[in-house]
């Protein structure tokens with residue numbers, strides 16, 4: 001099995017290198033890795049944020065593990081080439097329309113969250129974010145005379161785009177606690193009114209066992225910090241999902257611990273899917289090059305990769321348990337109030353992994 005690694009920029013290469021060590025350990029070296037350029041690193045080397053070689057390497061692979069893209073070096077708002085274009089382009093090129101962002105805070109990290117511990121009790125939610133449509137991909141441009149320009153970004157969704165992401169959300173809810181929250185801004189936006197109608201129809205017709213509620217995005221932002229345990233699966237459009245998941249990171253104690261899986265259509269073979277896996281955080285320019293970033297979000301993304309694209313559920317669980325145990329034993333990087341380096345944090349996880357892997361083999 002082949003995994004394409006796209007380390008990207010800033011702390012991306014640091015956290016991807018650590019997740020690769022974990023993947024190697026848990027699979028006993030069974031995976032082949034191909035490294036390729038994306039983002040600012042690709043702009044510097046080739047002039048474009050997503051070189052064709054990178055897309056080809058991803059297409060040859062069973063799954064992709066990505067670090068992060070972007071940074072101050074490429075932030076000029078007048079530049080026609082931007083690192084983030086590479087990320088959007090690879091999501092689109094691989095048809096990765098469903099972005100799963102689980103938020104199940106580790107009990108050991110309750111003290112790292114600014115929320116009261118009682119607010120965090122029972123929180124286990126999954127945000128299913130639409131990833132290849134909406135305002136990110138609509139017509140955009142800046143028009144008019146210098147000094148008097150107008151800019152626009154068009155938000156557009158088709159019925160089919162909404163149907164397929166709602167189905168993913170409802171399937172996930174069915175496999176969990178059966179509750180789906182569709183988040184929109186239907187009191188203002190046409191796209192949201194279509195979204196709401198389609199979600200209602202799809203769930204009623206195909207998922208009678210799933211309960212559906214509609215919540216407006218502004219209210220959802222509030223509920224996420226006042227009563228997050230009320231949510232099971234949240235399905236929402238591209239930009240709302242981006243914003244709400246950074247907010248939800250507060251529940252987990254740090255944005256450095258949250259993983260994500262971006263999936264395309266099932267490939268039929270044991271229902272695994274081509275997928276791209278990445279932490280939800282960015283390139284953290286303030287931490288880059290210092291070896292202090294938290295690798296847990298990327299390591300947990302690697303676990304999702306094992307589960308969803310390689311069909312290695314046992315190995316995925318081994319990694320997730322090793323992370324939980326390392327955190328329960330007090331392993332902490334600086335974002336969680338500790339002093340471990342990126343590598344030491346990974347070593348703490350790998351120490352638990354060895355014990356667990358040996359036990360699993362013995363059974």
Ligand SMILES: NC(=O)c1ccc[n+]([C@@H]2O[C@H](COP(=O)([O-])OP(=O)(O)OC[C@H]3O[C@@H](n4cnc5c(N)ncnc54)[C@H](O)[C@@H]3O)[C@@H](O)[C@H]2O)c1
Pocket residue numbers: 011067068069070071072084087254255256257278279280281282283284285286287292293294295297335
């Ligand atoms: N998927 C991606 O590649 C992705 C996601 C978000 C932002 N970005 C890009 O990253 C750059 C920086 O964006 P930003 O500063 O708004 O967001 P960011 O997520 O990079 O950083 C936000 C804050 O979280 C901290 N943080 C992030 N990851 C961490 C980790 N693993 N361990 C410890 N602390 C961590 C940072 O130090 C910073 O204080 C921008 O260019 C942005 O476009 C990329």
Ligand SMILES: CC(C)[C@H](C(=O)O)[C@@H](O)C(=O)O
Pocket residue numbers: 070084087088242280
């Ligand atoms: C960097 C940016 C394009 C990206 C997004 O908005 O999708 C990021 O914020 C994310 O959450 O993956």
Ligand SMILES: [Mg+2]
Pocket residue numbers: 242243246280
């Ligand atoms: Mg984001």
